[in-house]
Amino acid sequence: MMNDRDMDAVFQALAHESRRRMLDIVKDEPGIGVGALAADFDVSRIAVMKHLSVLEEANLIVSEKHGRTRKLYFNAAPIQMIHDRWTSDYSAYWAGHMTRIKYLAEARHETAPDEKKQGKS
Amino acid sequence: MMNDRDMDAVFQALAHESRRRMLDIVKDEPGIGVGALAADFDVSRIAVMKHLSVLEEANLIVSEKHGRTRKLYFNAAPIQMIHDRWTSDYSAYWAGHMTRIKYLAEARHETAPDEKKQGKS
DNA sequence: CTTTTATGTAACCTACTAGTTACATGATGA
DNA sequence: TCATCATGTAACTAGTAGGTTACATAAAAG
Numbered sequence: 001m002m003n004d005r006d007m008d009a010v011f012q013a014l015a016h017e018s019r020r021r022m023l024d025i026v027k028d029e030p031g032i033g034v035g036a037l038a039a040d041f042d043v044s045r046i047a048v049m050k051h052l053s054v055l056e057e058a059n060l061i062v063s064e065k066h067g068r069t070r071k072l073y074f075n076a077a078p079i080q081m082i083h084d085r086w087t088s089d090y091s092a093y094w095a096g097h098m099t100r101i102k103y104l105a106e107a108r109h110e111t112a113p114d115e116k117k118q119g120k121s
Numbered sequence: 122m123m124n125d126r127d128m129d130a131v132f133q134a135l136a137h138e139s140r141r142r143m144l145d146i147v148k149d150e151p152g153i154g155v156g157a158l159a160a161d162f163d164v165s166r167i168a169v170m171k172h173l174s175v176l177e178e179a180n181l182i183v184s185e186k187h188g189r190t191r192k193l194y195f196n197a198a199p200i201q202m203i204h205d206r207w208t209s210d211y212s213a214y215w216a217g218h219m220t221r222i223k224y225l226a227e228a229r230h231e232t233a234p235d236e237k238k239q240g241k242s
Numbered sequence: 243c244t245t246t247t248a249t250g251t252a253a254c255c256t257a258c259t260a261g262t263t264a265c266a267t268g269a270t271g272a
Numbered sequence: 273t274c275a276t277c278a279t280g281t282a283a284c285t286a287g288t289a290g291g292t293t294a295c296a297t298a299a300a301a302g
Contacts, residue, residue, distance in 0.1 A: 004138045011136035016260095017125045035278055047261055049280075054259095068269040068278050083204070137290095156248055168291055170250075175289095189248050189299040 002081045006059075010078045013058035018043075019051050026061060027074040034070055123202045127180075131199045134179035139164075140172050147182060148195040155191055 013019055018041065025040060026032060038048040052072070055061040060079070063072050134140055139162065146161060147153055159169040173193070176182040181200070184193045 004141075007141075008136055008138060011132050015129055015132035015136050017129060020125075020128075033278075034280095043260085044262065045279085046263085046281090050260070065279095070279065154248070155250095164290085165292065166249085167251090167293085171290070186249095191249065 002078070006078070007082065009054075009058040010060065010082060013054050013060055016051070019055055022048070022051060022055065023060060023074060026072045030073050031071040034072070037072065123199070127199070128203065130175075130179040131181065131203060134175050134181055137172070140176055143169070143172060143176065144181060144195060147193045151194050152192040155193070158193065 022037065022041075025037060029036075034049060034052065035045060037052075038045040041048055052061060052063075056063065058078060060075055061072055062075050063070050065071075142161075143158065146158060150157075155170060155173065156166060158173075159166040162169055173182060173184075177184065179199060181196055182193055183196050184191050186192075
């Protein structure tokens with residue numbers, strides 16, 4: 001239902017703090033216009049519109065023209081999908097393997113936790 | 122525990138299909154070396170190393186030198202954190218509001234679902 | 243010691259991102 | 273109609289991402 005290209009777009013969109021903040025604002029004020037949204041940011045209205053394009057590309061925001069204003073709405077579907085994929089594919093499995101690895105992340109030890117494969121090249 | 126800058130790094134890292142694939146491979150073959158990993162990709166070993174830098178920057182991969190090889194390990198902690206944040210902050214709230222909005226995403230209607238605020242600027 | 247192998251660093255190129263200013267369009271209100 | 277206001281488009285710039293080739297280092301094997 002969600003291919004890799006779509007996932008790229010969603011992660012890409014979420015990778016910038018300002019865009020996450022836009023999502024929060026649109027979520028809190030559904031139907032907000034472009035200009036009103038832009039007023040909350042330091043950058044120009046055009047910059048905000050470009051961010052909006054990225055978010056619409058990722059389908060995280062949908063909009064509809066209403067007179068001379070464009071109303072913005074948040075769409076949680078893509079996040080739900082990634083959330084679901086993480087829950088099923090990633091988190092469940094990975095969480096089980098975390099304890100074996102996490103000490104490495106916290107303070108790089110010298111002893112390898114596992115010597116398995118490593119051939120192949 | 123995870124600030125916005127860290128989140129940027131994780132989303133940025135996950136935004137590219139090749140890096141997600143690297144994560145999958147390292148997850149399946151813990152302790153794999155850089156060269157062995159690079160052999161699974163079309164691009165050069167140096168390109169793969171740069172991707173690895175991004176993943177280590179995001180703390181999604183940790184590594185340790187072992188002789189002349191560097192062993193790579195997957196670290197699920199950042200994903201767990203985002204997963205938790207989504208579960209608590211985002212998904213729970215957003216999921217409740219999805220039904221009101223989703224028809225807009227599926228087939229742009231002409232009627233606004235909500236006329237609320239929209240003032241502010 | 244010399245050669246090979248695994249990894250790392252440097253310098254460079256191209257494409258894309260994120261921002262800008264200036265101008266265009268199109269609906270509203272007087 | 274005409275001025276105004278909200279939004280959209282065009283063209284440009286600076287910086288970063290993602291890729292390359294060439295060279296450097298350091299451990300293992302002979």
